[in-house]
Amino acid sequence: VTSPHRPDxxxxxxxxxxxxxxxxxxxxxxxxxxxxxxGLRIRFPVMAEVKAEVLAEKPQIVFLGSSRFGSTVxxxxxxxxxxxxxxxxxxRVANAAVAAGDPIVSERMLDQLLAQGCRPRLVVVEMLxxxxxxxxxxxEQQVLRLLDxxxxxxxxxxxxxxxxxxxxxxRFLPLYTHRYHLRKEARLWAExxxxxxxxxxxxxxxxxxxxVDPPLPELTPEKADELASSSRVGKREVRDxxxxxxxxxxxxxxxxxxxxxxxxxxxxxxxVCSAHRNDYTPEIEAAFRSYLDELERRYGCTFLDRxxxxxxxxxxxxxxxxxxxxxxxxxxxVEQDLLPLWKRIAQP
Amino acid sequence: MLFTSLEYLLFFSAVFAIYWxxxxxxxxLTCLLLASIWFYVSWNPWCLGLILAAGxxxxxxxxxxxxxxxxxxxxxxxxxxxxxxxGLLAFFKYGAFVAKSALALWHGxxxxxxxxxxxxxxxxxxxxxxxxxxxxxxxxxxxxxxxxRDPLEFALYVVFFPRLIAGPIVRPHEFLPQLRRWHLFSxxxxxxxxxxxxxxxxxxxxxxxxxxxIVDQVFGNPDAYGTAAVWLGVLAYTAQxxxxxxxxxxxxxxxxxxxxxxxxxxxxxxxxARGLGEFWHxxxxxxxxxxxxxxxxxxxxxxxxAWQTARNLLVTMVLGGLWHGANWTFVAxxxxxxxxxxxxxxxPRGRWLPWRTMPATLLAVCxxxxxFRAQTFTTAFTLLGRMFCPTxxxxxxxxxxxxxxxxxxxxxxxxxxxxxxxVRRVERRLPAPVLGTLLxxxxxxxxxxxxxxxxxxxxFQF
Numbered sequence: 001v002t003s004p005h006r007p008d009x010x011x012x013x014x015x016x017x018x019x020x021x022x023x024x025x026x027x028x029x030x031x032x033x034x035x036x037x038x039g040l041r042i043r044f045p046v047m048a049e050v051k052a053e054v055l056a057e058k059p060q061i062v063f064l065g066s067s068r069f070g071s072t073v074x075x076x077x078x079x080x081x082x083x084x085x086x087x088x089x090x091x092r093v094a095n096a097a098v099a100a101g102d103p104i105v106s107e108r109m110l111d112q113l114l115a116q117g118c119r120p121r122l123v124v125v126e127m128l129x130x131x132x133x134x135x136x137x138x139x140e141q142q143v144l145r146l147l148d149x150x151x152x153x154x155x156x157x158x159x160x161x162x163x164x165x166x167x168x169x170x171r172f173l174p175l176y177t178h179r180y181h182l183r184k185e186a187r188l189w190a191e192x193x194x195x196x197x198x199x200x201x202x203x204x205x206x207x208x209x210x211x212v213d214p215p216l217p218e219l220t221p222e223k224a225d226e227l228a229s230s231s232r233v234g235k236r237e238v239r240d241x242x243x244x245x246x247x248x249x250x251x252x253x254x255x256x257x258x259x260x261x262x263x264x265x266x267x268x269x270x271x272v273c274s275a276h277r278n279d280y281t282p283e284i285e286a287a288f289r290s291y292l293d294e295l296e297r298r299y300g301c302t303f304l305d306r307x308x309x310x311x312x313x314x315x316x317x318x319x320x321x322x323x324x325x326x327x328x329x330x331x332x333x334v335e336q337d338l339l340p341l342w343k344r345i346a347q348p
Numbered sequence: 349m350l351f352t353s354l355e356y357l358l359f360f361s362a363v364f365a366i367y368w369x370x371x372x373x374x375x376x377l378t379c380l381l382l383a384s385i386w387f388y389v390s391w392n393p394w395c396l397g398l399i400l401a402a403g404x405x406x407x408x409x410x411x412x413x414x415x416x417x418x419x420x421x422x423x424x425x426x427x428x429x430x431x432x433x434x435g436l437l438a439f440f441k442y443g444a445f446v447a448k449s450a451l452a453l454w455h456g457x458x459x460x461x462x463x464x465x466x467x468x469x470x471x472x473x474x475x476x477x478x479x480x481x482x483x484x485x486x487x488x489x490x491x492x493x494x495x496x497r498d499p500l501e502f503a504l505y506v507v508f509f510p511r512l513i514a515g516p517i518v519r520p521h522e523f524l525p526q527l528r529r530w531h532l533f534s535x536x537x538x539x540x541x542x543x544x545x546x547x548x549x550x551x552x553x554x555x556x557x558x559x560x561x562i563v564d565q566v567f568g569n570p571d572a573y574g575t576a577a578v579w580l581g582v583l584a585y586t587a588q589x590x591x592x593x594x595x596x597x598x599x600x601x602x603x604x605x606x607x608x609x610x611x612x613x614x615x616x617x618x619x620x621a622r623g624l625g626e627f628w629h630x631x632x633x634x635x636x637x638x639x640x641x642x643x644x645x646x647x648x649x650x651x652x653x654a655w656q657t658a659r660n661l662l663v664t665m666v667l668g669g670l671w672h673g674a675n676w677t678f679v680a681x682x683x684x685x686x687x688x689x690x691x692x693x694x695x696p697r698g699r700w701l702p703w704r705t706m707p708a709t710l711l712a713v714c715x716x717x718x719x720f721r722a723q724t725f726t727t728a729f730t731l732l733g734r735m736f737c738p739t740x741x742x743x744x745x746x747x748x749x750x751x752x753x754x755x756x757x758x759x760x761x762x763x764x765x766x767x768x769x770x771v772r773r774v775e776r777r778l779p780a781p782v783l784g785t786l787l788x789x790x791x792x793x794x795x796x797x798x799x800x801x802x803x804x805x806x807x808f809q810f
Contacts, residue, residue, distance in 0.1 A: 009537070011538035012535075012536070012539075013535035013537070013538060013539035013540075014535035014538075014539075015780035015781070015784070016539045016780045016783045016784045016787070017535060017538055017539050017542060017784070018784070019780060019781050019783075019784020019785060019788070020542065020783075020784040020785075020787040020788045020791075021788075022788075022792055023784060023785055023788035023789075024788040024792065027788070027792055028792075160360075165354060165358070169354060173354075173795065175792060175794040175795050175796050176354075176796070176798065179795065179796045179797070179798060179800075180800050182796055183796065183797075197379070207417065230690050
């Protein structure tokens with residue numbers, strides 16, 4: 001006879017298992033919630049670093065985009081060029097682009113910058129046909145490092161094109177998914193307990209303006225072949241092209257927010273190599289252009305097409321320029337496009 | 349599909365759900381067989397043919413043995429079926445080794461040849477399933493087990509996925525009757541299975557895998573390290589091989605439990621052994637008992653003179669060493685253990701003799717692991733030289749030293765606690781919420797500590 005005060009021993013196994021699995025998944029879900037809210041340094045350390053740098057700069061012009069901007073935009077040079085022209089009234093430029101940054105990341109970055117008191121007057125958003133293709137090659141990555149439960153309904157339509165296991169892991173096993181950065185943060189925290197506080201670093205002086213841009217290398221046949229073969233990867237990014245998906249939704253949310261905050265937006269067609277430009281078929285180009293017209297009409301933004309601004313010799317793959325190309329591109333962008341635009345924006 | 353991968357967890361969850369929802373014993377066995385084939389094919393589909401050939405050979409031999417009365421014919425059948433399976437093992441595991449050794453000998457004798465020894469793919473788990481099939485046919489021959497008539501049952505005995513790749517090696521009389529029983533789902537058993545799996549994950553992924561890079565760096569460049577670093581490297585390997593293999597065995601035993609099956613225990617606190625004889629009663633128990641029953645005893649065991657017993661011990665251990673891998677260092681490891689076992693057996697008796705103490709046994713085992721882990725004799729002797737002759741050289745980084753110290757500490761505490769307490773009894777006395785919380789926290793800790801580059805199990809290469 002089982003005592004009414006003692007649990008039935010036959011049920012003990014079940015109770016242990018229920019406690020174990022309940023606690024295990026409970027803690028995982030709690031961790032998901034905490035990491036979604038306060039875990040950018042763990043989920044997406046690169047974005048956290050870039051955001052911290054941008055916040056320290058207090059810029060008036062912010063570039064939002066991917067690693068493509070990382071290789072063509074030189075914010076120090078741009079700030080120096082503005083300062084030469086406008087003196088103390090010159091805006092500071094910051095590059096808030098991150099690796100694999102699509103409109104989803106750009107929108108979240110701007111959102112967080114605004115939330116932390118950084119209010120730029122001009123935002124330059126990277127804009128290529130693939131940036132708004134319904135099939136976002138980076139969506140899986142964003143689920144892992146940026147999106148939270150509120151975003152999941154928007155992810156569901158794309159689930160069939162994604163690795164379900166990675167999505168499951170990201171949402172239900174965050175302690176496993178982010179274990180490397182969790183351990184790294186724990187180690188840094190432990191080291192910090194015993195470390196002497198570092199003296200505050202002095203603000204670096206503004207960069208000078210080089211008189212002459214570094215020369216670009218010659219385009220050898222081998223290099224041309226390399227670019228052509230790397231553009232095969234780029235071709236995948238515009239497959240089954242039509243504007244849509246979560247990237248479109250987030251881009252429009254970004255534009256609407258900027259409109260509300262009275263932040264001017266420049267959509268910039270970033271340089272890509274000729275082989276990749278050839279992937280933009282007339283149909284793709286027409287769909288892209290018509291969408292841009294719609295955006296310009298609805299949100300009052302401007303599209304600036306600079307996709308052919310650099311020769312093929314300036315690229316290391318189909319869409320990343322070499323470091324030396326950032327000088328001529330940034331100089332040309334400021335002198336021809338941003339300076340006139342800024343003078344217009346800055347008028348009272 | 350590694351046991352420590354998320355793919356395995358999902359695969360197992362699916363098998364578990366389907367298996368327990370099936371209404372008949374036959375459909376459950378079919379489910380397990382298909383899952384086992386899927387599991388094996390996920391490594392290398394080509395090797396499935398080999399396991400099928402080895403299994404069919406022994407299945408047919410078992411049936412034929414039951415229908416044959418003449419002793420000569422029965423003996424012939426037994427020898428033929430063992431020879432076929434050992435032949436497969438010899439070709440795939442030792443073919444390249446024999447060819448390379450013969451070529452080296454030929455070159456050593458002054459001969460010249462442009463012929464290169466072929467590289468032969470080692471089918472996963474071949475050493476384990478070969479031994480299981482041999483024990484089946486021998487047991488049928490001896491009349492200890494009735495031959496399996498149902499091909500489904502027999503196939504599952506050979507390919508049951510939790511123990512297919514690296515054991516524990518099961519005997520037919522332990523496993524075949526379980527296949528014939530109807531299994532009722534039990535929460536208690538489910539809990540025990542989960543406990544085994546969690547402990548196994550902790551040992552393998554959270555502890556052993558963090559020692560792997562440290563061991564690799566010391567054994568990969570022994571000339572560079574000083575005495576202290578070499579000792580730490582060897583101790584790290586001593587811990588790694590135990591945690592890795594016993595972790596694997598725990599996951600295998602736990603997975604089988606979750607499906608309602610029992611597998612034999614493979615380890616029993618081996619590093620607390622006093623004397624090499626006791627060590628082999630505690631280390632890789634399913635292999636050591638197999639070697640005892642199917643090699644040592646048929647060779648004559650300890651029934652003959654001291655000389656014959658010593659010879660049998662030496663042959664058994666050398667072959668046991670060779671079973672682990674096709675390399676002369678494994679032969680040396682087996683020979684070393686054989687000689688120590690002879691000394692253990694014929695030396696003066698007494699529990700408190702210096703060489704029968706736990707530290708002396710552990711030291712002897714550590715020295716043995718140097719031969720086991722080193723790729724060449726040069727590496728092994730360099731390491732042994734540096735262990736026993738103080739030598740200056742590089743040290744391990746503070747983080748690596750701390751890692752080795754922590755893992756050794758956990759291992760030592762685990763051994764001592766299990767030896768001094770009846771852990772099962774303590775566990776039964778814990779309230780369910782406390783035990784559930786402990787298990788959940790252990791699993792969470794393991795998940796956080798799993799290295800990013802998942803390491804394979806050491807025993808998969810054997």
